[in-house]
Amino acid sequence: MSSSTITRATVTRRGDRVFSGLSRGAGIAILVILAGVATFLFVEGRAGIFGDTEEMSGSDSFLQYVGPLVFGTVFAATLALLFAAPLAVAVALYISHYAPRRLAQTLGYIIDLLAAIPSVVFGIWGITVLAPLLTDNIYPWLNANLDFIPFFSGTVSTSGRSMLTAGLVLAVMILPIVTAISREVFLQTPRLHEEASLALGATRWEMIRQAVLPYGRSGVISGAMLGLGRALGETMAVTIILSPSDGYFWSVLTNQNSNTIASNIALKFPEAYGLDVNRLIATGLVLFAITFIVNALARRIANAGFSGADG
Amino acid sequence: MDTETSGAPLMMTQRTANRGETEMIEPQAIPDAGPTGASNRLEVSDLSIYYGDFRAVEGVSMEIEARSITALIGPSGCGKSTFLRSLNRMHEVIDGARVEGSVRLAGQDLYGPGVDPVEVRRRVGMVFQRPNPFPTMSIYDNVVAGLRLNSKRMRRSETDVAVERSLRGANLWEEVKDRLDKPGSGLSGGQQQRLCIARATAVEPDVLLMDEPCSALDPISTLAIEQLMLKLKQDYTIVIVTHNMQQAARVSDRTGFFNIEGTGKPGRLIEIDDTTKMFSTPAEQATQDYVTGRFG
Numbered sequence: 107m108s109s110s111t112i113t114r115a116t117v118t119r120r121g122d123r124v125f126s127g128l129s130r131g132a133g134i135a136i137l138v139i140l141a142g143v144a145t146f147l148f149v150e151g152r153a154g155i156f157g158d159t160e161e162m163s164g165s166d167s168f169l170q171y172v173g174p175l176v177f178g179t180v181f182a183a184t185l186a187l188l189f190a191a192p193l194a195v196a197v198a199l200y201i202s203h204y205a206p207r208r209l210a211q212t213l214g215y216i217i218d219l220l221a222a223i224p225s226v227v228f229g230i231w232g233i234t235v236l237a238p239l240l241t242d243n244i245y246p247w248l249n250a251n252l253d254f255i256p257f258f259s260g261t262v263s264t265s266g267r268s269m270l271t272a273g274l275v276l277a278v279m280i281l282p283i284v285t286a287i288s289r290e291v292f293l294q295t296p297r298l299h300e301e302a303s304l305a306l307g308a309t310r311w312e313m314i315r316q317a318v319l320p321y322g323r324s325g326v327i328s329g330a331m332l333g334l335g336r337a338l339g340e341t342m343a344v345t346i347i348l349s350p351s352d353g354y355f356w357s358v359l360t361n362q363n364s365n366t367i368a369s370n371i372a373l374k375f376p377e378a379y380g381l382d383v384n385r386l387i388a389t390g391l392v393l394f395a396i397t398f399i400v401n402a403l404a405r406r407i408a409n410a411g412f413s414g415a416d417g
Numbered sequence: 418m419d420t421e422t423s424g425a426p427l428m429m430t431q432r433t434a435n436r437g438e439t440e441m442i443e444p445q446a447i448p449d450a451g452p453t454g455a456s457n458r459l460e461v462s463d464l465s466i467y468y469g470d471f472r473a474v475e476g477v478s479m480e481i482e483a484r485s486i487t488a489l490i491g492p493s494g495c496g497k498s499t500f501l502r503s504l505n506r507m508h509e510v511i512d513g514a515r516v517e518g519s520v521r522l523a524g525q526d527l528y529g530p531g532v533d534p535v536e537v538r539r540r541v542g543m544v545f546q547r548p549n550p551f552p553t554m555s556i557y558d559n560v561v562a563g564l565r566l567n568s569k570r571m572r573r574s575e576t577d578v579a580v581e582r583s584l585r586g587a588n589l590w591e592e593v594k595d596r597l598d599k600p601g602s603g604l605s606g607g608q609q610q611r612l613c614i615a616r617a618t619a620v621e622p623d624v625l626l627m628d629e630p631c632s633a634l635d636p637i638s639t640l641a642i643e644q645l646m647l648k649l650k651q652d653y654t655i656v657i658v659t660h661n662m663q664q665a666a667r668v669s670d671r672t673g674f675f676n677i678e679g680t681g682k683p684g685r686l687i688e689i690d691d692t693t694k695m696f697s698t699p700a701e702q703a704t705q706d707y708v709t710g711r712f713g
Binding site: 300302305 | 505550553
């Protein structure tokens with residue numbers, strides 16, 4: 107080979123140009139769509155935030171209006187994450203490190219299938235199956251024995267249309283995504299690190315704590331945040347299950363619950379007119395901002411400290 | 418032994434001569450043996466290793482003396498690494514792995530009924546081909562990783578002592594004593610490997626297995642590890658797999674040669690003898706061919 111054949115690759119082939127153009131276009135499209143949505147929310151929502159509250163139903167300011175909704179949204183999503191994250195990590199570990207291969211594959215497939223169920227189905231299941239079950243068996247007990255904790259105080263809802271039911275249903279809904287991502291990162295744990303731990307005389311659980319979990323930490327957090335994002339924006343299931351009231355409510359067992367932003371929009375939008383529409387869109391803008399902040403925080407948490415993934 | 422050493426001509430270097438002297442001193446050290454005493458010899462008898470139906474290693478018998486270095490050499494795929502991993506049951510991380518025959522450490526069968534592989538690995542430590550400190554842990558935490566296992570609670574003062582002892586033992590203390598809280602992955606390859614050796618020795622095993630510990634290292638780091646091995650020999654029974662025949666000749670007391678007849682055939686121990694003899698006048702023609710570089 108003479109050196110003349112190894113010239114600088116300045117000649118771009120047509121295939122390369124087409125492909126790079128397509129992928130660049132796709133990248134730009136994402137930004138344009140995102141910017142478009144944000145612009146829409148801002149332009150349409152501005153009147154809802156700064157407009158004359160006299161012309162809206164209820165005469166309170168926008169902050170007073172959106173406050174309980176933000177609270178309800180974050181509360182429901184946090185509850186969901188609280189239930190789903192530990193379970194998802196446990197299931198993912200079982201699939202990646204404990205289950206026999208065939209069972210692991212089946213289980214993984216079933217979990218993925220869970221993600222394909224429409225949220226309205228989850229909502230109906232929640233209100234017809236889960237809610238009565240919990241109302242008959244769990245909620246009265248919690249209320250009777252743990253009512254010194256503010257979460258479990260108040261009058262137990264007889265229909266089960268409470269924040270806890272909504273949180274549990276949301277947990278089931280976000281379980282697949284958190285599990286799938288956790289499972290993937292656990293499976294990617296370098297064999298070298300696992301063997302290092304085992305060779306020191308670690309049991310399987312100790313090996314998981316020493317090698318697998320530190321390595322997968324940032325991945326699990328990313329998965330949890332994706333799940334949280336879904337829980338924050340989930341509409342249908344919450345709309346069906348939750349019995350909303352206006353205000354801040356810490357108790358998770360009663361009929362009085364702060365609504366979530368998404369569910370509130372779904373409930374009110376069909377009958378809204380005038381500035382009320384703008385106000386609903388403005389709450390959408392707030393939800394957009396919350397999701398944005400959650401993702402930014404997740405990134406920061408995931409990147410903090412020395413992560414196994416860079417080693 | 419003496420006659421063999423003196424019979425070994427020319428190719429034996431100064432270092433091997435020195436090694437001969439160390440061996441002469443060794444028997445005297447045995448009577449006042451500490452926790453890692455002379456009784457920690459390994460006896461392998463008729464060991465065959467299977468992965469499912471595939472027989473990877475067939476009928477290996479050897480005795481490994483306490484406080485000595487035994488090198489295992491042979492072409493790739495001859496089962497020497499598999500054999501090494503069977504000495505602390507690390508090969509069992511692969512599904513379907515099993516053995517026939519026995520491995521006895523200080524008289525106790527490591528494959529006996531009711532013997533926990535976790536317990537075996539605490540007594541038989543291992544250093545791997547590529548340095549593998551835990552990337553999320555500091556140097557300090559890496560060293561004490563093994564000590565913190567099995568729900569053992571140790572006071573900070575105790576682990577401090579253990580960390581300094583292990584790092585000094587691994588000739589790494591002077592280089593890292595000021596940055597024990599920094600991640601272990603920030604060290605050079607050779608330092609990482611010595612960190613792994615410190616980690617393995619921190620739990621005070623009886624035997625130390627090394628699976629090509631220098632194959633990912635540069636010559637200077639390799640030299641550091643080899644010097645370390647000669648030092649560790651005073652406390653540990655060491656078995657090392659190496660592709661580097663000079664390394665086997667430099668550090669080991671005894672050398673075992675593994676070979677394989679062909680693909681899909683099990684690996685077998687061709688012969689094991691004193692290193693000087695193996696590299697000068699081995700009993701088998703195959704060994705002669707291998708150590709002189711005629712094949713492999």
